[in-house]
Amino acid sequence: MPNTSARPKHGRRTRRRRREDPARNELVSSSLESAQQCLFNQDYGTAFVHYLLVLNLAPMFKDFARESFRFTLNKWTEELDSVGRIQDLFDCYEQALELFPADEVILNSMGEHLFRMGFRDEAAGHFHKALKLRPDYPEARENFYRVANWLVERWHFLMLNDHGRNRKYQQAIQKAVQSGCNTVLDIGTGTGILGMCAKKAGAADVYACELSKTMYELACEVVNANGMDGSIKILHMKSLEMEVPKDIPHRVSLVVTETVDAGLFGEGIIESLVHAWHHLLLPPQQVPLPPSSSATGRVIPAGATVFGMALESIEIRRHHRICVSEVGNLSIAAAGELRSPVSCSPEPDDSMEPYTTERLSRVPGGYKALTEPFTALSIDFNNVQELEGLSSREVQQIRMPVTQEGELDALAVWFQLHLDEESSLSTGPQEDTCWEQAIYPVHSFVLKPQDELIVEVSCIDAFLRLCSVAVLRDGHEIHLDNRPDAQNPGNPVSNPNPEAELCSALASLQTDQTQTKDFCMLECSEMALLNNQDYHQSFSGALAKLIPQLRAKCQDKERSGDSTDASDLLYVLDVSEGFSLLSLIAASHGHVKAYSSMEKKKQQEVLKRLARSNNVPEQHLEFWLNHTEDEHGMLKRPSREKLWSAIMLDCVETCGLIRQKLMEKASLARCLLEDGGSIFPAKIVVHGILVESDTLLLESAVQGQEATLGFNIAPFINQFTVPVHVFLDFSTLECKRLSEFVELFVLDLMDSTANYTDREVKVQATSAGRITAIPFWYHIYLDQEISVSTLSQNSHWKQAAVVLQQPVEVQAGDWVRLAVKLHKSAMSITAHIEKSPGPMEQ
Secondary structure, eight states: OOOTTSOOOOOOOOOOOOOOOHHHHHHHHHHHHHHHHHHHTTOHHHHHHHHHHHHHHOGGGHHHHHHHHHHHHHHHHHHHHHTTOHHHHHHHHHHHHHHOTTOHHHHHHHHHHHHHTTOHHHHHHHHHHHHHHOTTOHHHHHHHHHHHHHHSOTHHHHHHHOHHHHHHHHHHHHHHHHTTOOEEEEESOTTSHHHHHHHHHTOSEEEEEOSOHHHHHHHHHHHHHTTOTTTEEEESSOGGGOOTTTTSSSOBSEEEEOOOOTTSSTTOHHHHHHHHHHHTBOOBOOTTSOOOGGGSBEEESOEEEEEEEEEEOHHHHHHHSOOOSEETTEEOGGGOEEEOSBOOOSSOOTTSBSOEEEOGGGOTTOOEEOBOOEEEEEEETTOHHHHHTSTTSOOEEEEEEBOSOEEEEEEEEEEEEEOSSSOEEEOOTTSOSSOOEEEEEEEEEEEOTTOEEEEEEEOGGGOOEEEEEEEEETTEEEEGGGOGGGGOTTSOOOOOOHHHHHHHHHHHTTSOOOSOOOEEEOOHHHHHHHTOHHHHHHHHHHHHHHHHHHHHHHHHHHHTTOSOOTTSOEEEEEOOSSSOOHHHHHHTTSSEEEEEOOOOHHHHHHHHHHHHHTTOOGGGEEEGGGSSSSGGGOSSOSSSSOOEEEEEOOOBOTTSSBOTTHHHHHHHHHHTEEEEEEEESSEEEEEEOOEEOHHHHHHHSOOSSTTTTTOOOHHHHGGGOOSEEEEEOGGGOOOEEOSOOEEEEEEESSOGGGOOSEEEEEEEOSSOEEEEEEEEEEEEESSSSOEEETTSTTOSOOEEEEEEEEEEEEOTTOEEEEEEEEETTEEEEEEEEESSOOOOOO
């Protein structure tokens, strides 16, 4: 029925012309002029306020003022960030987005600030919006790839591609549901696959919870795409916050979860299950009573058994212990105790991690098992008393016979996850699995086949802790944490005389160990860097060539009547990230005043101690950030009268990528060099190779629906596929090499005119196969003769690989054309077969 109360329609009228408001126009004009003047005077805060006024009063100026407004916003938020006015910073972005809600540059910039402050979910949302607005926007794409690695870790892809694991979980869930468990809660649902297995098996009610906003939204999309959006309720919350009937209407008969990490308990499964048993699950089945699954609760997995073994591994050793006594011709005996952030201490320490992780089957250099595997612990997830008592269990001492001679570097741990009485999953080093193993670095000791290693196992604060405490040799117990060399990182362990070692260890038992020594903590990558002797020797050699040349120039200028004083010190700046000895190596060459960019006070103290012990004058080593107001102004003149003789840039991230804004830093550094001065490195050459690697494909994206039990998951999680795979160990990568090594790209840090943004390279296939990826690494040239490679065996760097969107089939002898592009730190490569053969580009 028509709306009888509706007002009668009128004919179309001419829009009345808006009256001009002279006062308003004058305000807009004067504010715009003031904004431009403030911008010229670098008064960005006032300029920003004027632009807000102009654009709110006169929106027609938006297109005209957009670029200036973006620039002003960027500069003003940098200032706010530097003084810690975080709320004001985000208020500015909110105001900017009210004016320009579809501006990809502003969205991307706000995302960068969010990411730096740890708001990764929110940052991803802004980067994703920016990319939707402009798919070819390289900054947003690079940022999205960076944040995607945080939000959807690479193990998600491996796990979903692990058909065996998925199938076993499905079978265990199906059996439980068919036996009467018809109400299910999936804790930490991820993509929702286990909840969907329960629903497919016939469960009446299925609930799921997920803390990560990104994974929660992903699970909602997946469940909807598989036609289960009305039958699975997904909650964006921790299971610890869930209540009955507030969040779910009743207790459930089955909890399914895989909230376990390489050390089993690291993702909080114990706390989650204790809460679930008390608040979300039906009571457990009592053994004397007849089974009735619908009236009782249970958990999948039902329990776990933890195994461990002692091992020797040079790769693990060099990331957790100083193995050298000299670095770049400097003795490091006076460094004091340097620790990695991974501690095998039985006591909790918020500053330390109880373990790290490695895929032992792919550790460079391999490993040697020094004992047989031993059972460290068993846990029943269906026994709430056992779960609650885990943290208060008595420390268990386990004695393991040593089976092979070798240097004790770590204890490795894995587990068997018992899904039910019949089915289990193993995360062991010999298994073809998506899991890594937990690694507990320990004090070094050379073990002999007749020894027994004594290990303590505990679960204080619900973390599995293993500590290698002693070795039983010839009836004597040698306590490893009391040995003198365990406290002195400057003395690497060799193979001492067994009798002398035993006497020394026994004598150390009489030493007062009650005083806690001061120590300096270094990241694992910084430990490996200190152990990289080739790296430091190369820098020392390059400086030894440069410094005499610059001194000779000064002397020539002084003889020719120039005002230069040949006795003046040469100034060297090291802007390496983290702990670095390069400034001290420079100062040790004499006639040099070196500046280090290290910020941490304890690390500065280590450098000062090493300077004193190596007879470097105190006034020849300073800390540059103590002289600058903020780290953004790090690259500037050492003084009004001086320029730098050398600037050392940290060019490559440990993960295998070029550092962000490297070329901008190099451009600024060139302007700050004296005549004849140098940037170290002077040039970076990128090398690569064509490979066929199913491993890289499986770690980069979900491959079809077969692995995911027929559920449609791949299109959704593959939105987070990152085309560049980082932290790669090429020496242990399972792959087929399809070409020789080839030069891909050159970055010249001393000559900007030699640089380019893209390059085409022809490479000939040496074998038939599918090109799935192009691993790459760097030759870092300090000068024309001296270089270091990030592919070398003792490198502290990992490698990276571009994974092609579509594999390319090649035959031996085919020529492949690679289009290589480098935008800031992001490398992209496309490949196609060259129809007519041609010579390789030089």
